Amino acid sequence: MVVLNTFQQAPHAALPKANPEEAARQEFSKSLKQFVQQGLLPGLGPIFRTRATRRFEREAGRAPTDRHDIRKAMVPDSYFQHYAAVNRISQELLWDGVIDSIDRDLDGLRGRAADASAQNKGELRLPKTFDVPRYVSALDIHCMPGGYAGHGAGNDPALGALYDRGVFLYAMGYTGPDNDDMGRSVCNYIKRRLNGFSPTRILDMGCTVGHSTLPYKELFPDAEIWGIDVAGAQVCYAHARAGAMGLDVNFAQMNAEQVDFPDSHFDLIVSHILLHETSGKAMPQIFKECHRLLSPGGYMIHADLPPFDLMDPFTQFILDNETYYNNEPFWGAMRDMDQVKLAVDAGFPSDTIRFDTAPMAVMEFAASAAAGYSQDAVDSVAERDFTAGEFAPGGGWEVLIAQKAA
Incomplete structure (x- = not known):
């Protein structure tokens, strides 16, 4: 019997091919992240409840009440300094x-990506000129060298390859073998x-390398599917990646604030x-674009982590470390916004707007496989509470759902 290792990335033609030394280094970084989450993170709670709170009470004359107090x-x-430093390292x-793997075989990667892109019958739409929003271009989000859009990277698929492999390692495998x-x-x-x-036209906003876009083609094979992103290099790689996986999906360099499709085009x-x-300025416009682009009765679904008002202050503090230490300036601010x-x-x-939880597919798969596809095992995973940490085992993706009036 062949057993799929859910926590190893599945190879495809456009993905960087690591040699044994590079693979070992990449696995070490993934394992180090797991150690931070499983070995260091649990110790923060007792520290906060004892000496950190006592120190704050002595200095402030009161107990800490919100995530900002907890940070102080x-x-x-x-x-905490040890935890934060190791996490950043x-x-x-x-x-x-990952960069070492790409640099060693750069010409080969570009060639494989070009061949894979040619296999994708979907359209690749790249404007002659495009202004990447400053909130994306001004910093290296997630500390990714060059950021999502790169600095002068053009449409080189190498930047997408860096993201594809890097995000899998960042997620410690919890994005599944296809990163999806x-x-x-x-x-x-x-x-x-x-x-x-059953939608006939689907739009994935901010698709980067299209890793989350492709399952929609599997679920709705006859639908017209578009993935858009402000980074030309990412959508070029996304087009190649879809071709490498045998799927025909359309990709375009577009800004979700101003999408080049007609009114009511998507379901x-x-x-x-x-x-x-x-x-914070872009998000209201993105929601307005969603409403404009949707056909009557169509759905808008944004998957992310829960807003802060659904978490206790200590969990808010843990997640907000991304804002301070991982070049995620909108992480905390977004969760303070009233998305409803x-x-x-x-x-x-x-009355159509709600938050809900989509259980992590990779955890459901792992549980069902281990239990011989026992439905009880699947349900037990689905019912686990959200845990601090972006890719915490047993967690679920929070979805904001809204439906346009019919």
């Missing part, structure tokens, strides 16, 4: 290991919860961790 209490503590190490857990989880949610909804618009990568109000202001009826 924790940052001076040597244990692990992030930088993973990019270094978010899209697959939302697809599972649609099948289970949207009562036979389903999705995004996967787009919202916390965009600015943004959807209402964009034109969605208030």
